[in-house]
Amino acid sequence: KAGVTQTPRYLIKTRGQQVTLSCSPISGHRSVSWYQQTPGQGLQFLFEYFSETQRNKGNFPGRFSGRQFSNSRSEMNVSTLELGDSALYLCASSLRTLTGELFFGEGSRLTVL
Amino acid sequence: TQLLEQSPQFLSIQEGENLTVYCNSSSVFSSLQWYRQEPGEGPVLLVTVVTGGEVKKLKRLTFQFGDARKDSSLHITAAQTGDTGLYLCADSYSGGGADGLTFGKGTHLIIQP
Numbered sequence: 001k002a003g004v005t006q007t008p009r010y011l012i013k014t015r016g017q018q019v020t021l022s023c024s025p026i027s028g029h030r031s032v033s034w035y036q037q038t039p040g041q042g043l044q045f046l047f048e049y050f051s052e053t054q055r056n057k058g059n060f061p062g063r064f065s066g067r068q069f070s071n072s073r074s075e076m077n078v079s080t081l082e083l084g085d086s087a088l089y090l091c092a093s094s095l096r097t098l099t100g101e102l103f104f105g106e107g108s109r110l111t112v113l
Numbered sequence: 114t115q116l117l118e119q120s121p122q123f124l125s126i127q128e129g130e131n132l133t134v135y136c137n138s139s140s141v142f143s144s145l146q147w148y149r150q151e152p153g154e155g156p157v158l159l160v161t162v163v164t165g166g167e168v169k170k171l172k173r174l175t176f177q178f179g180d181a182r183k184d185s186s187l188h189i190t191a192a193q194t195g196d197t198g199l200y201l202c203a204d205s206y207s208g209g210g211a212d213g214l215t216f217g218k219g220t221h222l223i224i225q226p
Contacts, residue, residue, distance in 0.1 A: 004155070033214075035213070035214075035216075041218075042201075042216055042217065042218035042219060043156075043201065043203075043214075043216035044216075045213030045214060045215070046213075047213075048213055056213055090155050090156075092155070101158045101161070102158065102214065103158075104155025104156050105155050106153065106154050106155050107154075107155055
């Protein structure tokens with residue numbers, strides 16, 4: 001079966017801009033979570049959506065937001081980009097919320113100049 | 114806030130050697146997961162352990178969960194170049210108020226031919 005698909009794979013933005021990343025989960029998975037991965041902090045939880053509702057949110061500023069559509073596809077948005085937002089953004093889908101196996105996409109690598 | 118410490122941070126060994134990497138938690142694990150992340154890809158789940166003292170084997174990989182459920186080890190026998198990657202441990206909280214998976218920063222493993 002098709003895995004988790006993230007687009008775009010790579011993107012470059014400048015400070016102050018905003019970015020939207022997309023994630024298509026595995027068919028049948030209703031839980032989608034987002035993580036930020038940086039060399040210094042490792043993988044950090046951003047938020048998790050289940051059936052179009054945000055169920056949990058990590059400790060990130062309000063510039064980071066997301067949503068989930070009725071087909072379980074999810075988007076995350078980062079506004080007013082800062083240099084420190086440069087990271088690999090990973091999306092993961094799951095059959096259950098948080099306690100089950102996570103299936104990760106390949107990630108979207110964001111570079112902020 | 115739970116902290117997961119992984120050691121060593123970096124490990125480079127020759128093919129055929131054995132190795133062990135560790136994951137220690139500041140609090141009792143709910144359930145411990147080990148992931149492997151290869152360059153340019155998202156993490157892939159290797160195993161989930163739940164019961165203190167549990168040992169699971171996955172071909173040449175042996176996962177051990179401490180009796181007190183605060184530590185875990187991953188032992189690789191006769192390492193192969195295909196074992197190269199970032200090994201991550203993670204804990205998940207079940208029930209309300211979950212914060213997503215908490216990840217350690219990982220062990221970067223390089224197996225040289």
